[in-house]
Amino acid sequence: MDVSNLNVIVGEGTCGIAAGSKEVIEAFQKHAPEMNVRTVGCVGMCHQEVIAEVNDGNGNRHIYGNVTKKTVPQIINFHKGEGDLPEKQLIFSPDDQDLDKWRYLAHQTRIALRNVGYLDPTSISEYEARDGYKAIKKILAGMTPEQVIEEVKTSSIRGRGGAGFPTHIKWNFAKSSPGDFKYLICNGDEGDPGAFMDRSLLEGDPHNVIEGMLIAAYAFGASKGYAYIRAEYPLAVENFGKAIKDAHELGVLGDNIQGSNFSFDIKIKEGAGAFVCGEETALIASIEGDRGMPRFKPPFPAIKGLFGKPTIINNVETLANLPWIINNGGEAYASHGTEDSKGTKVFALAGAIKKGGLVEVPMGTKIRYVLEDIGGGSSSDLPLKAVQLGGPSGGCVPENLFDTTIEYAAINATGAIMGSGGMIVMDGTTCMVDLAKYFLGFTQNESCGKCTFCRIGTLRMRELLTKICDGKGEMEDLTVLEELTEQITKSSLCGLGQTAPNPVATTLKYFRDEYEAHIKDKRCPAAVCKSLITHTITAADCSGCSLCEMQCPVDAIEGQKKIKGSYVIDQAKCINCGMCFEVCNSKAIIVQ
Amino acid sequence: MSQSLEAKVEFEDVLSWIKRIGSDSSSTVPLLQAVQSKYGYLPRAAMDMIIQNTDITGSQVYGVATFYSQFRLKPVGRHMIRVCHGTACHVTGADRLDTSLRHILNITDEEQDTAENGSYTIEQVACIGCCSQAPVLVIADEVSGNLTGANAQRALKKHAKKNEEIVANI
Numbered sequence: 062m063d064v065s066n067l068n069v070i071v072g073e074g075t076c077g078i079a080a081g082s083k084e085v086i087e088a089f090q091k092h093a094p095e096m097n098v099r100t101v102g103c104v105g106m107c108h109q110e111v112i113a114e115v116n117d118g119n120g121n122r123h124i125y126g127n128v129t130k131k132t133v134p135q136i137i138n139f140h141k142g143e144g145d146l147p148e149k150q151l152i153f154s155p156d157d158q159d160l161d162k163w164r165y166l167a168h169q170t171r172i173a174l175r176n177v178g179y180l181d182p183t184s185i186s187e188y189e190a191r192d193g194y195k196a197i198k199k200i201l202a203g204m205t206p207e208q209v210i211e212e213v214k215t216s217s218i219r220g221r222g223g224a225g226f227p228t229h230i231k232w233n234f235a236k237s238s239p240g241d242f243k244y245l246i247c248n249g250d251e252g253d254p255g256a257f258m259d260r261s262l263l264e265g266d267p268h269n270v271i272e273g274m275l276i277a278a279y280a281f282g283a284s285k286g287y288a289y290i291r292a293e294y295p296l297a298v299e300n301f302g303k304a305i306k307d308a309h310e311l312g313v314l315g316d317n318i319q320g321s322n323f324s325f326d327i328k329i330k331e332g333a334g335a336f337v338c339g340e341e342t343a344l345i346a347s348i349e350g351d352r353g354m355p356r357f358k359p360p361f362p363a364i365k366g367l368f369g370k371p372t373i374i375n376n377v378e379t380l381a382n383l384p385w386i387i388n389n390g391g392e393a394y395a396s397h398g399t400e401d402s403k404g405t406k407v408f409a410l411a412g413a414i415k416k417g418g419l420v421e422v423p424m425g426t427k428i429r430y431v432l433e434d435i436g437g438g439s440s441s442d443l444p445l446k447a448v449q450l451g452g453p454s455g456g457c458v459p460e461n462l463f464d465t466t467i468e469y470a471a472i473n474a475t476g477a478i479m480g481s482g483g484m485i486v487m488d489g490t491t492c493m494v495d496l497a498k499y500f501l502g503f504t505q506n507e508s509c510g511k512c513t514f515c516r517i518g519t520l521r522m523r524e525l526l527t528k529i530c531d532g533k534g535e536m537e538d539l540t541v542l543e544e545l546t547e548q549i550t551k552s553s554l555c556g557l558g559q560t561a562p563n564p565v566a567t568t569l570k571y572f573r574d575e576y577e578a579h580i581k582d583k584r585c586p587a588a589v590c591k592s593l594i595t596h597t598i599t600a601a602d603c604s605g606c607s608l609c610e611m612q613c614p615v616d617a618i619e620g621q622k623k624i625k626g627s628y629v630i631d632q633a634k635c636i637n638c639g640m641c642f643e644v645c646n647s648k649a650i651i652v653q
Numbered sequence: 654m655s656q657s658l659e660a661k662v663e664f665e666d667v668l669s670w671i672k673r674i675g676s677d678s679s680s681t682v683p684l685l686q687a688v689q690s691k692y693g694y695l696p697r698a699a700m701d702m703i704i705q706n707t708d709i710t711g712s713q714v715y716g717v718a719t720f721y722s723q724f725r726l727k728p729v730g731r732h733m734i735r736v737c738h739g740t741a742c743h744v745t746g747a748d749r750l751d752t753s754l755r756h757i758l759n760i761t762d763e764e765q766d767t768a769e770n771g772s773y774t775i776e777q778v779a780c781i782g783c784c785s786q787a788p789v790l791v792i793a794d795e796v797s798g799n800l801t802g803a804n805a806q807r808a809l810k811k812h813a814k815k816n817e818e819i820v821a822n823i
Contacts, residue, residue, distance in 0.1 A: 073782050075692070075781070075782065075796055076785060076786050076798070078785045078796050079786045079789055079796040079797060079799075080798055080800035081788055082798070107783075107784075107786060108787030110785075110786070155683035156750055181722065182667070214782075251782065252779065252780075253742075254738075254739035254740040254743075254779055254780035254784075255739055255740040255741055255780060255784055255785045256780075256782070256784075257780075257784055258784065260782040261782075292686070292723050293780070293781045293782065294781075294782060295779060295780070295794070299719070330682075331682075331683070331686060332685075332715075332721075332723075333682050333685075333722075333723040333724065334685065334721050334722035334723035334724075334778075335720065335721050335722065335781065336779065347682065348679065349679050350677075350678045350680060350681035350682055350709070350713070350717070351678075351681075351713070351716070351717070352720040353720065353721070354718050364763075368679075369693040389761075395754075408728060409784060409785075410785070411741035411784030411785045411787060412740075412741050412744055412745070412784075412787075413744070417784070417785030418785050447804045449740065452740065478756060483784070483786070484739045485741055485744065487744060494742075496740075496744070499740070499743050500740075503779070519758035553799050574809065612756075612802065614751070614752055614755070614756035638748070638749060638752045639746070639748075639749050639752075639802075640749060640752060640756075640802050640803075642751060643801050643802055643803065644801075644802070645744070
């Protein structure tokens with residue numbers, strides 16, 4: 062059968078590329094050059110990457126997951142009518158629209174993410190074809206800034222960057238601020254390790270973020286915008302830069318947009334790697350060319366911000382919801398969610414989860430639903446132990462609280478925070494003390510140094526946690542950790558310091574037994590902390606393959622090649638790096 | 654270090670960046686980014702040129718250069734390897750990627766991050782946002798995910814072969 066009328070769409074976000082999308086595209090071009098291959102952003106089914114869709118342009122879609130260059134010929138042959146359906150790869154087909162794999166998306170409510178994975182982020186016409194720039198045109202054709210703010214007020218959307226401040230109130234501050242020159246900053250400094258929804262939006266649907274910025278700018282009267290994007294996201298910078306250029310050409314960005322007297326322009330500022338720049342005043346200092354250190358509030362940025370002008374900083378995800386809210390009405394948005402928290406929220410699922418990726422669900426959904434019904438539960442044989450919400454500022458929610466609903470207040474009650482939406486799932490192989498040490502190491506490293514308690518307090522906490530992980534901890538250390546938690550929280554200027562102890566506070570609250578095992582029994586229950594574990598080889602299982610000897614970076618393993626059971630680890634040299642465990646095919650290495 | 658990796662800074666380059674980006678204080682970060690993207694680090698000579706030819710002060714240049722984790726003051730190898738140390742990568746074994754790569758590049762001194770032959774520099778970076786493919790690393794600009802220590806070495810060997818670099822044979 063002729064396949065020249067078929068389109069191939071390959072997901073090419075950073076995660077698709079990491080999984081090998083370039084090779085897959087090359088394979089399609091090599092084996093079926095007559096097919097029309099194009100790329101789209103990441104649809105958020107990261108566990109299925111590389112994802113390729115084959116469609117006939119008339120709505121008949123076949124979607125395949127885990128595609129490699131080796132499976133491409135099989136897919137092509139099926140569409141040529143020369144082979145069987147590659148069932149193992151199939152996620153969606155016109156004949157079977159309820160495959161288990163597809164439910165990952167079917168169980169979601171996508172508003173912010175409505176376009177990612179469906180359009181080519183470098184094509185403004187594809188964005189237009191999905192109602193793109195309709196909202197701003199509607200506004201310019203006859204909505205006052207007050208009406209826009211009213212609509213957003215009805216939607217009850219709160220800032221999605223973490224703090225959850227109502228968006229319309231923030232805008233009103235800047236709107237009523239005197240001055241005819243105001244700035245809007247799009248905060249794309251997604252610094253929380255474990256969160257990647259903003260990357261996905263900036264890479265996969267940049268026009269949606271630009272349109273969101275236009276709406277915000279119109280509402281409170283900004284004439285210049287900055288998109289502050291992390292330097293670690295090169296593809297986002299590239300796609301967003303192209304989108305700005307194309308939006309200019311289309312006449313939706315620049316002077317007198319659509320013939321109105323509304324003018325707005327956007328400039329990209331690349332971050333340079335500082336977590337604290339997620340904080341509004343630090344971000345402003347960074348754009349001004351200084352060290353990204355937070356400033357005292359008041360004055361609030363809405364009154365005196367960037368270069369001394371009234372400035373509003375909105376998160377990428379918040380902005381990505383705005384065009385939908387204007388097109389569909391604030392009420393439609395508010396119909397999702399709960400009394401406390403309206404609308405939807407995007408989460409980035411990763412860690413020990415079967416189906417990792419991006420998940421957008423209505424507020425009020427239970428954590429368990431996200432992890433089990435959408436995420437498919439644990440990726441190992443071990444049960445889930447906890448989920449870390451909100452990155453270094455957040456906390457760990459233990460399994461017995463998975464029925465907590467996703468709402469600002471309910472999540473805060475557990476000690477964690479909604480945060481920007483990173484969800485790192487953990488099973489029994491993660492040591493909670495090591496995790497707390499990891500986060501404190503992160504915040505201590507990222508502390509700008511301005512406030513003493515944050516600068517030195519986090520260092521002391523990190524030292525105590527290292528001491529416990531090294532098996533030298535004492536029970537009194539836990540008391541000191543708790544004291545420091547309180548002091549750092551109370552004595553820090555910005556959110557970084559105020560929330561830095563959260564990972565310690567929540568792990569101490571829910572996993573105190575693990576701390577005690579490290580201190581009292583000198584044992585790491587998850588077999589992670591290097592000072593408390595040993596690697597040994599079970600002679601009966603050793604095949605004599607010598608892989609472990611080759612991989613050992615400190616030459617601690619000796620034996621005779623091809624002689625079963627001959628390999629032995631010299632404990633005096635072993636650094637417990639785990640390389641031997643990882644390469645051993647016969648599972649002969651025991652870690653305990 | 655058997656050979657010097659110090660970059661030779663061209664005055665014309667620095668001037669052209671100043672002309673393109675600007676010479677006011679808010680240009681500090683983008684100017685340093687331009688310098689680093691050319692040389693892989695911030696050579697002292699380039700920073701001096703910026704101070705002499707713009708309104709930016711020495712304390713501001715040095716303050717910014719030492720504040721942001723992106724900037725390096727030490728020379729780098731011919732290619733960069735960035736190992737992600739985000740949360741998901743941390744819990745799935747980012748440590749082992751470091752260990753295995755340092756092993757294959759024969760970097761034994763903990764203070765060092767560049768191979769003796771000047772081929773590669775290993776850098777630990779905060780989250781690159783590919784958490785579902787953890788653990789992840791980036792060699793030059795190629796992202797690879799779902800790695801073990803052994804296949805991190807494989808990815809490096811592949812890159813080394815293509816770029817005619819020598820790494821230890823494991």
